[in-house]
Every structure is written in C-alpha cells, then in structure tokens.
Amino acid sequence: MPKKHVVKGKRSAKRAYKTTVYSGRLAVKSDSTSKVVHSTPPSSASEIRESLGIPKSDVKAAIEAIDSVL
Amino acid sequence: MPAAAPAPDEKAVFLNVPFDRTYEPLFLALIAALVSLGRVPRSVLEIPERGQGRLRRIMGLIEACRVSLHDLSRVGAPARFNMPFELGLAYSLRLRPPGPRRHLVVLLEAQQHRLSRTLSDLAGHDPGIHGGTARGVVGAVLDNLGTPAAGPYPSDVYALCRRLMRVARELKSRDHVPTVFSRGVFLRTVAAASQLAVDAGLILP
Numbered sequence: 001m002p003k004k005h006v007v008k009g010k011r012s013a014k015r016a017y018k019t020t021v022y023s024g025r026l027a028v029k030s031d032s033t034s035k036v037v038h039s040t041p042p043s044s045a046s047e048i049r050e051s052l053g054i055p056k057s058d059v060k061a062a063i064e065a066i067d068s069v070l
Numbered sequence: 071m072p073a074a075a076p077a078p079d080e081k082a083v084f085l086n087v088p089f090d091r092t093y094e095p096l097f098l099a100l101i102a103a104l105v106s107l108g109r110v111p112r113s114v115l116e117i118p119e120r121g122q123g124r125l126r127r128i129m130g131l132i133e134a135c136r137v138s139l140h141d142l143s144r145v146g147a148p149a150r151f152n153m154p155f156e157l158g159l160a161y162s163l164r165l166r167p168p169g170p171r172r173h174l175v176v177l178l179e180a181q182q183h184r185l186s187r188t189l190s191d192l193a194g195h196d197p198g199i200h201g202g203t204a205r206g207v208v209g210a211v212l213d214n215l216g217t218p219a220a221g222p223y224p225s226d227v228y229a230l231c232r233r234l235m236r237v238a239r240e241l242k243s244r245d246h247v248p249t250v251f252s253r254g255v256f257l258r259t260v261a262a263a264s265q266l267a268v269d270a271g272l273i274l275p
Contacts, residue, residue, distance in 0.1 A: 041108070042081070042107060042108020042109070042273055042274075043081045043108040043109065043110060043273070044108070044273055044274040044275060045264035045265060045267065045268045045273055045274070045275050046275065047081075047110075048105060048108070048109075048110050048260065048264045048273075049260075049261055049264060051079060051081070051082060051110040052110060052112070052116070052257060052260055054257045054258075054260065054261050055257075058254070058257050058258045058261055059261045059265075061241070061244070061258050061261075062237070062241070062258045062259070062261035062262035062265060063261075063262075063265055065237050065240040065241050065244065065258070065262060066237050066262055066265060066266065068240060069236045069237055069239070069240045070233060070236065070237070
C-alpha cells in the first residue's frame with residue numbers, strides 16, 4: 001500500500017535522525033565539555049567582580065538598586 | 071615567532087547573543103545562571119566602540135575565556151550575522167591542537183532540530199534548547215555547565231533570575247537607558263547578580 005509505505009518511511013527517517021543527534025551529543029560530551037568545565041571550582045562574588053574589573057562605584061550602585069526594589 | 075596567548079580564564083564565559091529588547095529577559099537569565107555557577111559572564115559590551123581595533127579586541131576577549139556560549143536562535147529578518155561570525159571566531163580556537171585548555175563551545179537554540187537546517191556545518195553538535203524563555207535558558211545553561219550532583223537547583227536560579235529582572239529594571243531607569251545592553255548597565259547587572267547569588271547562598275561573597 002503506497003500510503004502505508006510513506007508513513008513507515010517517515011518513521012524510520014525520524015528514528016535515524018534521532019540516533020544521529022544522540023550520537024552527536026555523546027561526541028560533544030566526550031569532547032570534554034562536562035569533565036573539564038565541571039572540574040573548575042566556582043568563583044566567589046568578589047572574584048567575579050574583579051575578573052570583570054567592575055568599579056566599586058558600580059557595585060555600590062547595584063546594591064542600592066537591590067535595596068530599593070527587593 | 072608570535073608570543074603564546076595567555077591561558078584563558080577557566081571560569082569566564084563569552085556570551086555571543088543578540089542585543090535587542092526582546093532578548094533581554096534571556097540575557098538576564100544567562101547572567102543569573104552563570105553567576106549562580108560561579109562563572110564570569112563576558113561580553114563585547116565591555117569593549118568600547120572605537121572603530122578599527124574592535125574586532126581584534128573581540129577575538130582577544132573570546133581567547134581570554136575558556137568557554138563561549140552562542141545563541142543562534144535569531145534567524146529571522148533582519149538578518150544578523152554577528153552571532154554566526156563570532157561563533158566562527160570561537161570555533162577557530164577549538165580547531166587548534168587539542169590540549170588541556172582547549173576552547174569549549176556551547177550552543178543554544180530556541181527550537182529543536184532547527185540548527186541542523188540553519189547551520190548544517192555543525193551537524194552532530196547538540197544545542198541546548200531554551201524555547202525562547204528565561205526558564206529554558208536557565209535549564210540549558212545548567213545542563214551544559216552545571217553539575218547536577220552539586221547544584222544549584224534550577225528553581226533557585228530561576229528565582230534569582232526573576233529578582234535580577236526587577237533590579238535590572240531599576241538600573242535602566244536610573245541610567246535612563248532602554249535596555250541593559252550598555253557597558254555600564256551590563257557591569258552593574260553582573261554586580262547585582264553576584265550579590266543576589268551571595269544572598270541566596272549560591273556562591274561565596
């Protein structure tokens with residue numbers, strides 16, 4: 001039956017596509033995205049501000065804004 | 071022989087995203103999620119507009135970050151080429167000889183499977199799908215850069231994101247600017263996010 005055949009083809013194409021994507025995800029993960037990135041300890045708030053070179057006046061302005069709305 | 075580039079900052083994440091008003095909630099979600107993970111969001115917004123050296127400084131900024139995050143969800147008119155272009159710059163770092171400090175690229179999209187049509191060269195790379203929502207962005211960032219066992223919980227980060235949105239509104243109002251996409255408001259927004267993350271017990275002071 002031609003119609004049935006088309007539906008079957010679509011389904012198998014979808015399965016093949018999903019398999020490809022899943023393989024890609026595994027490839028990216030094994031390409032060290034998680035392992036290396038996760039091994040980095042988190043920065044503290046002061047380290048984040050220092051890395052960006054945020055002036056103290058901006059930090060003060062940010063805290064004032066927090067205090068005024070929260 | 072050219073001098074070796076300095077080692078990238080392991081915690082810095084270069085943000086390659088659209089700078090328009092509709093993207094602002096997602097941008098704030100990115101900042102909230104990254105800061106909650108103790109990471110440093112970096113952006114070309116830090117670089118003043120001075121013409122000729124801009125491209126070199128953008129490249130320098132990408133090189134200074136261990137990770138770059140590229141949102142490729144803006145595919146409609148008007149065409150925007152900055153994001154694919156900067157993704158190309160970042161990917162060129164990935165193609166350097168593999169080593170312990172190899173550049174890492176994280177892709178984001180709004181829709182499942184669209185990237186395979188809009189950028190087929192990246193077939194096999196699975197983007198984080200955010201569905202065009204701030205909550206989706208939080209989930210995608212935590213999926214890619216977080217550690218499920220160590221937290222933080224997505225609900226905590228999203229709550230921080232909602233608070234940051236209110237603070238960003240106040241910061242814009244004080245600066246009389248329509249969006250957070252300016253150097254000063256960006257820096258103050260990151261400062262506010264880091265303070266909110268401390269208040270929420272997500273990072274150390």
